[in-house]
Amino acid sequence: MYEEILKASTRIAGRIHTTPVQTSAAADAWAGKQLFFKCENFQKTGSFKARGALNAVLKAKDENPKLKGVVTHSSGNHGQALAWAARQAQLQCTVVVPEGSPLVKCNAIQSYGAELIYCAPNPQARAAAAEKIVSESAFLFVPPYDHHDVIAGQGTIATEFLSQVPDLDAILVPISGGGMTSGIAVAAKNIRPETKVFAVEPEGKDLQASLMAEQRLWKGEPKFLDTIADGIRLQQVGHLTFPLLCKYAESTVFSVSDEEMVSAMKFIWQRMKVVVEVSSSAGLAAAVSPRMKEVMPELKKIGVILCGGNVDIDKLPW
Amino acid sequence: MYEEILKASTRIAGRIHTTPVQTSAAADAWAGKQLFFKCENFQKTGSFKARGALNAVLKAKDENPKLKGVVTHSSGNHGQALAWAARQAQLQCTVVVPEGSPLVKCNAIQSYGAELIYCAPNPQARAAAAEKIVSESAFLFVPPYDHHDVIAGQGTIATEFLSQVPDLDAILVPISGGGMTSGIAVAAKNIRPETKVFAVEPEGKDLQASLMAEQRLWKGEPKFLDTIADGIRLQQVGHLTFPLLCKYAESTVFSVSDEEMVSAMKFIWQRMKVVVEVSSSAGLAAAVSPRMKEVMPELKKIGVILCGGNVDIDKLPW
Structure with missing residues (x-):
């Protein structure tokens, strides 16, 4: 490690x-x-969060140059970071956020060019929403910490x-x-x-x-x-x-x-x-x-x- | 210069x-x-303001080792700075501030060990109050800028x-x-x-x-x-x-x-x-x-x- x-x-x-x-x-x-x-x-x-997100995205793109985009669920900071990292790597990005997340974080995610999807504010709902996007697109799931x-x-x-x-x-x-x-x-x-x-x-x-x-x-x-x-x-x-x-x-x-x-x-x-x-x-x-x-x-x-x-x-x- | x-x-x-x-x-x-x-x-x-106040105080103490204290009038930042600088040089300090100055600045001036004196919120009143202290004590007046x-x-x-x-x-x-x-x-x-x-x-x-x-x-x-x-x-x-x-x-x-x-x-x-x-x-x-x-x-x-x-x-x- x-x-x-x-x-x-x-x-x-x-x-x-x-x-x-x-x-x-x-x-x-x-x-x-x-x-x-x-x-x-x-x-x-x-x-x-910019550190981990950028490391994951750059490594993933190195390993799979055909990768189109990335997706995550996040209460905010990892979402912003992944949106920014995806733009750095010229990838698309979708971020699932729980309803009620601070507006300043949601605006920032969108300002980096990512798509925002809202879900119920519990860990199960956000995981389910992210999985749906992974299965429907060929986006890579980049979790917030694990x-x-x-x-x-x-x-x-x-x-x-x-x-x-x-x-x-x-x-x-x-x-x-x-x-x-x-x-x-x-x-x-x-x-x-x-x-x-x-x-x-x-x-x-x-x-x-x-x-x-x-x-x-x-x-x-x-x-x-x-x-x-x-x-x-x-x-x-x-x-x-x-x-x-x-x-x-x-x-x-x-x-x-x-x-x-x-x-x-x-x-x-x-x-x-x-x-x-x-x-x-x-x-x-x-x-x-x-x-x-x-x-x-x-x-x-x-x-x-x-x-x-x-x-x-x-x-x-x- | x-x-x-x-x-x-x-x-x-x-x-x-x-x-x-x-x-x-x-x-x-x-x-x-x-x-x-x-x-x-x-x-x-x-x-x-810490820069100018400290330079003035250290130079004054070098030139007059018997100097007891310093005084100024200030809307706040120079007052804080002089209070801090006086403590650095182990001198006493009195600061005249206009009524209505931000509480956070007044508290900070006192936290550096200086005495606080309030005056009417106009340039004439604060100059007069500072002059009174200079004439009554042997404190050196350190103006905020001039x-x-x-x-x-x-x-x-x-x-x-x-x-x-x-x-x-x-x-x-x-x-x-x-x-x-x-x-x-x-x-x-x-x-x-x-x-x-x-x-x-x-x-x-x-x-x-x-x-x-x-x-x-x-x-x-x-x-x-x-x-x-x-x-x-x-x-x-x-x-x-x-x-x-x-x-x-x-x-x-x-x-x-x-x-x-x-x-x-x-x-x-x-x-x-x-x-x-x-x-x-x-x-x-x-x-x-x-x-x-x-x-x-x-x-x-x-x-x-x-x-x-x-x-x-x-x-x-x-």
Whole structure:
């Protein structure tokens, strides 16, 4: 997997931004630690998803030059990223989005030239809608996270981050399906084994129990969590990402409430002058939580992934 | 003056941020030009004012080691910057602010340990209040713009910017008292004479007429313009900055409306994921204006100064 991440770095180089790392004396004071913010909100399409989508699309086109188009379902950021990546590779693109997705994300998907199809806001409906398009066209399905090429693309965040700040003690990663967290964990553990990679989840996901048991303890159908952090609202991580998380990420998981995320989000906007979406603030919320100081007092230099900035500025959660 | 700017660069190095330059394909498409955004909103204290204030304070303390404190009047950003700079130099600081200044700026001034004094919201009242403090204490008055050390500090923006993007055809600078614009113009013309420096003003300032006549054509007392861009609401530029502007800046001035600035501000937040205050968006508003295309079609690579990000995110102008 790590070799795939290195190949992805080469494949997508020049088309994606090397995103800056920002620091904030005020944030350091709040956390009592030295924080390094990896600004993937400044990435192409406004989120880290551009990395995985572009890697998957370019690799697929290399392997099948006759490929006509790609399709996905996504709450927004992966949809935007795939639409952008398809245009980069001169492919058609269809994106299935759940009704109620932020307008700003839907408009952006269409602005990259992709076709938009709405479905009911649950994981089953969006999978069914995407499958229908795959079976009716010859489009390739590129899932949002449970795909090796997508995971490899997201892993390039860590190769880049650790070249910018080589001695991070830990990296805090907001988690939904686990594509970004598993990719970062694989890369970090191969580059610098002593760097710990922690997932940060909205309350109710209960990832830690599954990671500690090394088996999927979620019961029933996949569902969305009750959180305003729409970028990380999947309850269950993927079937490809889960074993990678068990092997490479810490089994300790930080759970943060909506209130903690909104508080961190306001801080990032007001003090750091950076526009992030709610899910992006999960890492800072974890970094300043009492649990961080209890669990890992010895960790000093903490990387925080600001995963995206696609928020409707007319509808802020405060 | 240019030598003073070079000395200022050395004096403040290591204490201020080398601010990043950001680009945006969407902004380039809007302007029809290649834009480079100098992100002084990420500067210490949230605006470029940290440069001039720190340069003035460090130089004053060097020259008079017995200096106890500094005082200024400011609509906010210079006040914050001076409060921060005084703490850097271990000096006391008092800041006179007009009633009605954004709460976020007042809180920040106090958070740097300075004393806050309110006055009526007009230029005469704030000057009088500051003079009273100077006469009662032995504090040094550090004006917001009309001071050689302040101008020299702001000029370091240009030395830094032109080392990051050496071949800028022009730089667009939001103007109030003219400290930043004159400093940038002096530096740019010394480093690269073919780089044009344009002031961008809120409507009603009429700077162009005075620059073309090379004399101050404003009638009556200094006043505030009727604009929501509170960072650039002074009508008249300074008496030290004016001759520098006549000599080094273009006499063509871009006037932008509140509506144009708010539109540019929303774009910067939504598409570039950067928090800027209204006055910061004046440069982009000018870059995308029809006048820009008419007046200077040959200019291709345009620097845009994002001068500050100190905005109350609970009170947005949309």
